[in-house]
Amino acid sequence: MKRREFIRDVALSLSLSPVALLSGCQRKLSAEFVIVGSGPAGIALADSLAQAGRQVLVLEGGAAEPDRALQDMHAVEAGKWGLAYNFGWATQRLLGGTTNLWQSHSPRPLEQELHAASLRGVGKDWPFSMDSLTPWLQSAEQWLHVRPSEPAMNPALPVNPFIASSEGLRKLLTGAGYQHLEAGAYGMVHHEGMDALRLLEDGEIDRVAGLNTVALKDRTTVRRIRMSGGRAVALECADREGKPLEVEAGTVILCGGGVQTPRLLWNSASSNGGAAPGNHSDWLGAGFMEHPGQQIYGRREKALLPQGATETHLHVRDMLHDPAYDGIRGTLFHVGLKPGPQGSEFTMVEVLFEQEASRQNRILPGQKTDALGDPLPRVDYRLTAEDRRTIKVGSDLQRQLAEAVGSVDKQTALRPGSHHLMGATRLSLDPRDGVVDANLKVWGTENLYVAGSSVLPSGMTVPPTLILTALSQRLGALLSKQKKQ
Numbered sequence: 497m498k499r500r501e502f503i504r505d506v507a508l509s510l511s512l513s514p515v516a517l518l519s520g521c522q523r524k525l526s527a528e529f530v531i532v533g534s535g536p537a538g539i540a541l542a543d544s545l546a547q548a549g550r551q552v553l554v555l556e557g558g559a560a561e562p563d564r565a566l567q568d569m570h571a572v573e574a575g576k577w578g579l580a581y582n583f584g585w586a587t588q589r590l591l592g593g594t595t596n597l598w599q600s601h602s603p604r605p606l607e608q609e610l611h612a613a614s615l616r617g618v619g620k621d622w623p624f625s626m627d628s629l630t631p632w633l634q635s636a637e638q639w640l641h642v643r644p645s646e647p648a649m650n651p652a653l654p655v656n657p658f659i660a661s662s663e664g665l666r667k668l669l670t671g672a673g674y675q676h677l678e679a680g681a682y683g684m685v686h687h688e689g690m691d692a693l694r695l696l697e698d699g700e701i702d703r704v705a706g707l708n709t710v711a712l713k714d715r716t717t718v719r720r721i722r723m724s725g726g727r728a729v730a731l732e733c734a735d736r737e738g739k740p741l742e743v744e745a746g747t748v749i750l751c752g753g754g755v756q757t758p759r760l761l762w763n764s765a766s767s768n769g770g771a772a773p774g775n776h777s778d779w780l781g782a783g784f785m786e787h788p789g790q791q792i793y794g795r796r797e798k799a800l801l802p803q804g805a806t807e808t809h810l811h812v813r814d815m816l817h818d819p820a821y822d823g824i825r826g827t828l829f830h831v832g833l834k835p836g837p838q839g840s841e842f843t844m845v846e847v848l849f850e851q852e853a854s855r856q857n858r859i860l861p862g863q864k865t866d867a868l869g870d871p872l873p874r875v876d877y878r879l880t881a882e883d884r885r886t887i888k889v890g891s892d893l894q895r896q897l898a899e900a901v902g903s904v905d906k907q908t909a910l911r912p913g914s915h916h917l918m919g920a921t922r923l924s925l926d927p928r929d930g931v932v933d934a935n936l937k938v939w940g941t942e943n944l945y946v947a948g949s950s951v952l953p954s955g956m957t958v959p960p961t962l963i964l965t966a967l968s969q970r971l972g973a974l975l976s977k978q979k980k981q
């Protein structure tokens with residue numbers, strides 16, 4: 497049976513028959529938990545709720561194969577500073593979401609990144625300690641098939657030759673004239689077959705959709721959330737033929753990704769007397785962050801890679817403090833090696849820069865509409881003066897690192913983002929500071945949650961998928977304990 501038919505059958509047998517209600521020509525579905533989006537945030541959550549025996553319906557706007565018309569539903573409108581890059585294409589409207597494209601580098605954050613405000617005087621602290629988060633990071637690593645990359649945590653990992661022979665790099669980091677609050681280095685060596693989870697290709701979607709209490713409907717777009725008295729009472733959807741479908745839910749969890757989730761909340765204003773859920777403190781869409789980055793390519797004559805390894809990565813996370821200004825931000829250096837001709841190696845030193853969560857960088861409703869007539873998101877995004885200072889400090893160090901590793905043949909232009917779409921429904925300890933609380937529930941609502949990188953209150957140095965999956969699983973455990981209604 498082809499995957500597409502299998503998924504449709506699953507939807508028919510598990511979702512439509514037990515929970516469908518037909519009322520006149522308006523079709524209705526209902527479920528205990530409704531999840532919007534089948535990327536890692538949505539499927540990890542569906543998995544943990546279903547393992548606890550809870551009834552879950554996953555609504556996914558994409559199909560099992562790429563479809564241009566569906567992908568166009570993710571288009572974005574240029575904001576007041578133009579479009580830095582196509583954020584719409586940085587996400588996939590496809591079963592499995594953006595794991596169809598991701599590169600699987602997902603290290604754990606440093607503890608001090610969770611406490612940026614108290615330790616570094618910037619941004620906001622996260623309401624979690626590293627100790628409380630670690631079990632979830634571990635289970636997310638297993639779920640995503642991402643191996644822990646600290647050698648101490650993963651004895652099965654081949655010893656990274658680069659770490660052993662990179663004392664020079666270490667010295668460089670500590671002697672470069674900046675105050676390094678903490679520098680952590682970790683490495684991973686990729687061999688053939690050591691790759692992370694792609695939800696669709698690896699059959700993970702089929703496995704979760706095959707669980708007893710899960711139903712999955714693809715090509716189903718959630719257009720608006722209707723609220724009443726602080727409760728999300730219905731999702732107004734378009735089904736695979738574009739016809740209206742209403743879904744009632746005990747609890748709704750939005751897992752549509754870093755741009756589509758704030759967009760859905762904005763678009764819901766028209767069903768709620770002009771008030772967008774989550775915009776109580778004017779933070780909806782604001783604090784949008786990316787990871788600007790750049791690479792330097794070169795060569796080294798003497799190989800460091802072990803026999804049989806296809807590539808190796810050394811990541812160095814660092815908190816840069818330039819005495820010339822007060823801000824302290826993180827950078828993630830990534831030193832990669834690949835075999836070159838005659839025993840030589842190609843080298844690559846990449847750097848990702850942490851951005852400040854500026855209120856000016858914001859996702860807002862645009863003027864243009866998609867095929868269903870719903871407003872596309874408008875993205876106001878630019879590097880702030882503080883971001884530029886971080887970038888200056890980080891790129892100086894990047895060049896020194898590249899020279900220490902090998903030759904410096906080519907430096908790429910600064911790219912404005914790395915497809916890490918963070919911050920536009922940020923979590924906060926106080927409703928005045930954000931969109932969701934520490935349990936990811938939209939402030940002021942009883943049953944509306946968000947999971948995904950849009951809840952991150954600071955950009956940190958690391959790519960977001962490990963931490964967003966960990967938070968999804970943590971939410972799954974919390975919601976599993978909720979009383980059945």
Ligand SMILES: Cc1cc2nc3c(=O)[nH]c(=O)nc-3n(C[C@H](O)[C@H](O)[C@H](O)COP(=O)(O)OP(=O)(O)OC[C@H]3O[C@@H](n4cnc5c(N)ncnc54)[C@H](O)[C@@H]3O)c2cc1C
Pocket residue numbers: 532533534535536537538555556557558585586587588589590591592593594595597598599600601602716717718719751752753754756757760914915916917947948949959960961962964
């Ligand atoms: C080229 C590339 C490389 C990357 N590499 C890495 C990496 O190495 N490490 C890392 O950590 N991260 C990486 N990422 C980022 C990573 O892919 C994302 O962080 C992750 O996929 C986000 O998961 P998510 O579940 O929140 O959203 P997504 O994976 O984007 O899934 C959201 C899903 O929701 C659906 N949806 C959205 N709106 C609606 C709606 N209204 N109705 C119904 N369905 C809807 C979408 O169709 C989509 O399937 C990379 C991204 C790209 C593009």
